[in-house]
Amino acid sequence: GAGVSQSPSNKVTEKGKDVELRCDPISGHTALYWYRQSLGQGLEFLIYFQGNSAPDKSGLPSDRFSAERTGGSVSTLTIQRTQQEDSAVYLCASSLLGGGGIETQYFGPGTRLLVL
Amino acid sequence: GQNIDQPTEMTATEGAIVQINCTYQTSGFNGLFWYQQHAGEAPTFLSYNVLDGLEEKGRFSSFLSRSKGYSYLLLKELQMKDSASYLCAGTDSNYQLIWGAGTKLIIKP
Numbered sequence: 001g002a003g004v005s006q007s008p009s010n011k012v013t014e015k016g017k018d019v020e021l022r023c024d025p026i027s028g029h030t031a032l033y034w035y036r037q038s039l040g041q042g043l044e045f046l047i048y049f050q051g052n053s054a055p056d057k058s059g060l061p062s063d064r065f066s067a068e069r070t071g072g073s074v075s076t077l078t079i080q081r082t083q084q085e086d087s088a089v090y091l092c093a094s095s096l097l098g099g100g101g102i103e104t105q106y107f108g109p110g111t112r113l114l115v116l
Numbered sequence: 117g118q119n120i121d122q123p124t125e126m127t128a129t130e131g132a133i134v135q136i137n138c139t140y141q142t143s144g145f146n147g148l149f150w151y152q153q154h155a156g157e158a159p160t161f162l163s164y165n166v167l168d169g170l171e172e173k174g175r176f177s178s179f180l181s182r183s184k185g186y187s188y189l190l191l192k193e194l195q196m197k198d199s200a201s202y203l204c205a206g207t208d209s210n211y212q213l214i215w216g217a218g219t220k221l222i223i224k225p
Contacts, residue, residue: 004158035215042120042203042217043159056212091158102147102166102207107158 002026004108006092012114013082021077021111025094032075033093033105034067043091049075082115089113118142120216122204127222128194136189136202136219144209150178150189151203153218159203162189191221199223 005024013019025032034046045059049069060066064082069075079086089112093105119141128134140148147166151159165171165180165187177190189202201218208214 040217040220043205043215045212045215048212102164102211104149104161104164105213107160109158 004092004094004106006090006108006111008111009109010112010114012116014116015084016081018078018080019082019113021079021090021113023075023077023092023094023108025073025075025092026106027073029094029096029106030072031095031097031103032069033095034075034077035091035093036061036088037091037110038088046077046090079113082113084115087113087115118206118208118214120204120206120214122202122216122219124217125220125222127224128191130194130196130223130225132194133190133192134194134221136191136204136221138187138189138204138216140185140187140204140206140214140216142206142208142214145182146207146209146211148178148180148187148207149205149213150187151205153201153203155200162202194223196223196225 007022030051032049035043047067048056064080067077089110091110092108095103095105122138149164150162152162153159163178165178170179175192180187201220203218204216205213
């Protein structure tokens, strides 16, 4: 597609359940980022994938959070045993090269997660 | 530590000019981005500055002073559609983006 896509657009789940959020980056972009944005707050970096390198997981808030990127394209962010404080918008972004260059990040529309 | 500071909220009048300031502290510095985010939507790129000075793009201009750790976004001839949050993000020595909390700009008729 022309832009970054994310699914689902909205997710309501019960506390303690696992959720999977999907991101489809722009075709050909090697760098992929996951961010979390709570209501009225800035972007909180979660994890960064660049090509075949080991991901930068330094922003993941706990071991309940994990992410994969298969085939250098689609990425899945998994939150296990969700908590109410996980409620936020989860944004995915991609950029062409990553890896030490200054590039514009292109964002997807986000997944709005509500944990009841 | 690394820090990006910008005002939480600003209000301006349609047709006027507004300046949104951003101060940054990053370990190393490789430029500063401004993004626009309308409510409920994803951020979109506005500008990138790495050298001192003013860069103009139509109604929007962005300024950087590296010695002062300071940037601003200047919006002229404000339109109602400019109501949005404006996010300042600095790049550190590892080229990672450090994001500010955003400035919510409210435009009044």
